Amino acid sequence: MFDLLPSRRRNEDTFKSMLKSFDDVFNRDVFSPLNENFRSFQTDITEKENAYYVEADLPGFNKEDIRIDMENNQLTIHAKRDNKNEEKDNNDKIIRQERHYGEFVRSFYVDNVKEDDITAKLEEGTLKIEIPKQAPTKPTKKKIDVE
Numbered sequence: 453m454f455d456l457l458p459s460r461r462r463n464e465d466t467f468k469s470m471l472k473s474f475d476d477v478f479n480r481d482v483f484s485p486l487n488e489n490f491r492s493f494q495t496d497i498t499e500k501e502n503a504y505y506v507e508a509d510l511p512g513f514n515k516e517d518i519r520i521d522m523e524n525n526q527l528t529i530h531a532k533r534d535n536k537n538e539e540k541d542n543n544d545k546i547i548r549q550e551r552h553y554g555e556f557v558r559s560f561y562v563d564n565v566k567e568d569d570i571t572a573k574l575e576e577g578t579l580k581i582e583i584p585k586q587a588p589t590k591p592t593k594k595k596i597d598v599e
Contacts (some may be wrong), residue, residue, distance in 0.1 A: 493531060493556050504562055504583040511577035518579060522567050527583065528559040564588045 495508045510518065510531050519530040532555045541547050566584040573580050 492558055493529075495529075495558060495560075497560065501585075503585055504565070506560070506579075506581040506583065508558070508579040508581075509577065510556075510574070510579050513574070513577070515574045518572075518574065520570075520572055520581065522565075522570060525561055525563050525565075526559050527562050527570075527581070528557065529579065529581075531556045531579075 493508050493510055495506060497507075498505045506527070506529075508529055508531075513531050513533065517532050517534075519532075521528045521530070534553055539547050562583055564586050566586045569584045571582045
């Protein structure tokens with residue numbers, strides 16, 4: 453026996469499918485195809501009483517490939533990869549060549565930190581940053597005279 457679907461049910465499924473396609477186009481990130489292939493590195497940030505701790509997964513990077521900047525309360529981690537692998541045969545012809553280029557950048561806002569005491573260490577593909585806190589500065593109040 454045949455399974456028959458009422459025509460209205462089939463139309464509802466088509467309509468739902470069409471709505472889903474419409475939503476996928478307008479609700480996705482413009483760069484999502486790039487993000488799927490070129491993901492940024494994963495980070496964990498924890499806050500303790502005296503410091504913030506950042507752990508970033510950077511497997512395959514050397515410490516020379518990593519730059520950390522602190523400017524205007526923004527901690528920015530740059531990791532750049534520039535690897536080239538070549539395989540040649542006995543006649544010195546290249547039989548396989550692979551290149552891995554890319555730069556990954558993440559920024560985080562941190563406030564009331566001791567910038568001169570920030571430390572970073574790369575251990576087994578994990579970048580560990582300790583950002584010591586300083587006592588928050590109280591906002592000052594100033595009366596401004598109108599001329």
